Each structure stands twice: as C-alpha cells, then as structure tokens.
C-alpha cells in the first residue's frame with residue numbers, strides 16, 4: 412500500500428542550522444494497517460507525513476503508493492487518494508464557507524471538479540447522513556459557516572471530510588492535540604470508528620502515548636529522523652507506557668554509548 | 676466587425692491578460708499586487724500601440740448600443756412602448772431608458788452566471804482557495820490553476836465593462852481606466868457595508884448595489900455648490916472611510932446599549948432581592 416525506501420531529507424544543508432529531519436527511513440504499510448507514530452519534538456514525524464503527502468520532496472529515496480512512484484506527483488494530485496487532518500483545527504476547513512459547502516469540496520476530492528453544483532438535494536441528504544454519524548448535531552446546521560464552530564466540532568468535521576471518500580491512505584498529524592481532554596477523547600473515538608468503518612490504511616502521529624497504545628495495530632517510535640522502534644500485533648497489545656519509555660532509553664542509551672566510543 | 680463579437684473578444688482579451696497575471700503570480704512567484712501592476716503598465720503600451728493614438732473616436736461607428744437601438748425601432752416595440760408611455764402622460768421612451776434596460780439585463784446576466792459558477796464544484800474550490808489554500812490543496816484542488824482562472828474571469832469582466840463604457844461613451848482613451856481600481860474597491864466596500872455578504876447571492880448583489888450607491892452619492896455630492904469635479908477623489912476617500920468605520924461604530928453602539936441594559940436588569944434584580952429580604 413504505502414512504501415518508503417531509504418528516504419532522507421536535510422534542511423538548510425551546509426549551514427549552521429543544518430537539520431537531518433529524516434535519515435534513510437524505510438517504512439512499509441500493508442493495506443488496512445493502522446499505525447500510530449510517536450517521538451519527541453523535532454523527531455521528524457511531521458516531515459515524514461509531509462513526504463508522504465507531497466508537501467515536501469525528499470532529497471533521496473522512493474515513495475510508493477499502491478506500487479506507483481509518487482515522489483514527483485504534486486501534492487494536489489496525490490491528495491486524490493490521501494486524506495489528511497492537521498493539528499490546527501483551523502487548517503482543515505474553509506471558515507467562511509458553510510458546512511455543506513465544505514463537505515461538497517471534500518466529496519470532489521477523488522473526482523474531477525466540474526461545472527455542476529457542488530450541493531444538490533441528493534448530495535445534501537448524503538452529507539446529512541455522514542454528519543449524523545458524528546452525533547454532534549451538525550446535521551441541523553448545514554448552512555452554518557464553519558468559522559462559527561468550536562475547535563472540536565471543526566476537527567470532527569475535518570476528520571469526516573478526510574475520510575468519507577475512503578482515501579487509500581489517511582494521515583493524522585496530532586489531530587487531537589489542540590483539543591480539551593473530553594473533546595480529544597471524542598475525536599479519538601470517532602477516529603477509531605471511521606478507520607474501522609472504511610478500513611483505511613492510517614498513519615497517526617500523537618504525543619499521547621496512551622492514545623498510541625490504545626489505537627491501531629502497529630506502533631512506531633521516531634527519534635532524530637529515524638524509526639527506532641516498530642511493534643505490531645500481540646506484542647503491541649501488551650505494551651505499556653513504561654515499556655515504551657524503557658525501550659526509548661535502552662535504544663538511545665546504546666546509541667549515546669556508541670557515539671561516545673566513536674568520539675572518544 | 677459585429678459589435679457583439681467585438682465586445683466578447685474584448686472580454687476574452689481581458690481574460691487572457693488576467694490569466695497571464697495569474698501565471699506571473701503563481702508560477703513566477705511574483706507578489707500578487709506587483710504582478711497586477713506589471714500587467715497594467717505593460718497593457719498600457721500595448722493598448723497605445725493597438726489604438727495608434729491616445730484617443731479613438733467611435734462616434735460614427737455602429738456600436739452595441741446603436742445596434743440595439745435600431746433593432747428596437749425596427750422590431751416595432753419602440754412604437755408600441757411609446758404609445759403606452761405617451762398614454763400614461765410621460766415623455767417618449769427614450770434611448771437612455773433603452774440603454775438602462777440593456778445594462779440592467781446584462782448586469783443581471785453576469786450576476787446569475789457568477790452566482791451559479793461560485794456554487795459549482797470548481798467555484799467552491801476557487802472560493803476555498805481564497806479562504807484556506809492549504810485545506811483545498813489537501814482536497815486535491817490545483818490551487819495555482821484556480822488562481823489563474825479566477826484572475827482571468829475577474830479581468831474578463833473588467834474588460835467587458837471597459838468595452839461597454841467605450842461603446843456607450845463613443846470613444847476610447849488609454850487613460851480611461853486610471854483610478855478605476857479605487858472606484859471598484861470603494862464600490863465593493865460600500866456594498867458590503869450596506870448589504871453584507873452572508874451568501875453568494877447577497878455578495879454579488881452588494882457589489883452591484885455598492886457601485887450604484889457610490890455613483891449616486893458622488894453625483895449628489897458634486898451638485899453641492901462648493902464642490903467641483905476635482906474633489907471627486909476626496910469624496911471617494913471620505914466615502915470609503917465612512918463605509919469602513921460606520922458599521923463598526925454602529926456595532927459598538929449596539930454592544931454598549933446591550934451592556935447598559937444588562938446592567939440595569941442586574942440592578943433591578945438586586946433591588947428586588949433587597950426588598951424581599
């Protein structure tokens with residue numbers, strides 16, 4: 412489904428600000444796999460997502476989706492089969508347009524946009540049904556401007572917009588981080604629901620370790636632009652936060668020691 | 676050449692010019708305002724070349740308006756309407772009214788076209804490009820292409836207006852577009868202040884209404900004795916400032932009244948409690 416081979420990207424190469432954001436990353440996702448991604452600030456999680464979505468082009472390496480090379484496919488073309496939700500609730504919707512217009516734009520994602528009305532009676536019914544599944548009462552506010560919605564409502568709408576066309580890959584970058592705990596939980600629940608319902612291949616970045624353990628069937632940990640830990644299946648089911656932290660220190664500890672050996 | 680065809684070609688030329696501005700902005704990464712200004716000065720020279728001289732008269736040419744006028748007379752409607760108008764005791768149904776009716780119809784056609792277009796799948800994506808580019812790109816819209824088409828359409832409409840004004844006035848002058856940006860902006864701002872922009876239909880209405888109100892106000896202001904035509908820019912500036920500031924002052928006033936009312940209610944309730952205690 413998704414295949415990254417030897418992907419590297421360095422920002423500001425040759426300057427004091429040089430930053431190796433991804434270092435020879437290999438990653439393969441099977442169809443329908445739900446992968447959670449954790450790692451400290453600056454580990455390269457968002458960079459990884461941006462390389463997949465096409466908003467960043469890697470210096471070297473291959474990105475394949477459905478066995479097609481996509482490295483040189485522009486972002487907007489890849490977006491036809493990649494659904495995304497951003498961390499910022501403002502980022503995923505058009506604030507001065509109505510709920511139904513926003514849904515209409517998401518509906519056109521995997522089709523060619525034409526000169527036909529984006530909202531018709533029939534489509535409105537469909538949008539309404541999708542909104543009902545969120546249980547937020549948004550189905551009664553089809554003509555409300557999205558700018559008037561709360562952050563949580565907007566994020567739920569963004570999530571719906573990113574998923575209901577059943578993209579081949581769903582990417583969530585800390586999409587619950589800007590919400591209060593109860594809203595975050597709600598969005599987490601909705602996420603689990605839609606991913607299951609549409610059987611989406613999903614990459615989800617989170618700083619919430621519990622969330623990373625609860626959701627999905629595989630977990631990867633990133634640090635300094637590398638994937639340092641990768642578990643799935645039963646092994647992941649039995650993992651605890653403490654295990655994760657221990658694992659991190661074990662791997663990084665080793666590295667620090669070997670660095671010392673090299674430098675010393 | 677048929678005036679209708681010439682008018683349409685004029686609009687199309689504007690569309691192309693707009694598209695080039697769009698390409699400069701999106702593909703050449705030139706600041707939007709600068710791209711527009713560059714296109715404008717380039718077109719000034721091109722227009723001068725095409726016209727051969729700064730002013731071209733069309734007084735003896737057949738224009739869209741003379742053609743409609745003659746068609747109108749030939750069709751027999753002229754006599755028919757004149758009889759009605761005369762029987763109502765008014766003057767004859769004059770050319771001015773004919774031009775007026777034609778312009779109303781044309782304006783409404785443009786409005787209906789825009790209202791429809793901005794609700795189509797492409798139109799929604801175009802609007803979202805102005806609202807949240809990152810979002811609509813993540814929904815697989817080619818934002819560069821949309822920006823180019825969007826500027827193209829708006830410039831096509833500008834060129835259509837220019838073609839009509841030229842034919843109406845019976846001349847074209849290379850300088851006739853100067854100052855138009857400010858007038859257009861003033862019209863939009865005034866329209867938004869008066870009508871709002873809750874839906875697309877209201878927003879396009881606001882643009883039309885704003886342009887009319889602007890012209891009426893300027894004309895009335897120029898009738899005042901101590902103002903003359905040189906003061907037009909000053910009047911425009913004052914109008915725009917008023918349209919920008921007035922809605923906020925009205926809002927602030929409402930808000931203040933509301934707070935005073937709340938305060939009064941609270942006081943009353945407290946008094947009530949004291950009495951009952």
Ligand SMILES: Nc1ncnc2c1ncn2[C@@H]1O[C@H](COP(=O)(O)OP(=O)(O)OP(=O)(O)O)[C@@H](O)[C@H]1O
Pocket residue numbers: 422423430431432450451452453454455456457458459
């Ligand atoms: N466009 C850019 N130009 C320069 N440096 C960048 C750019 N984008 C990211 N970086 C750097 O690359 C590193 C990885 O950034 P990235 O955003 O992928 O981290 P992250 O894992 O998503 O962190 P966070 O948890 O804080 O979101 C950071 O050190 C960041 O400063």
Ligand SMILES: [Mg+2]
Pocket residue numbers: 456457458584
């Ligand atoms: Mg990040």
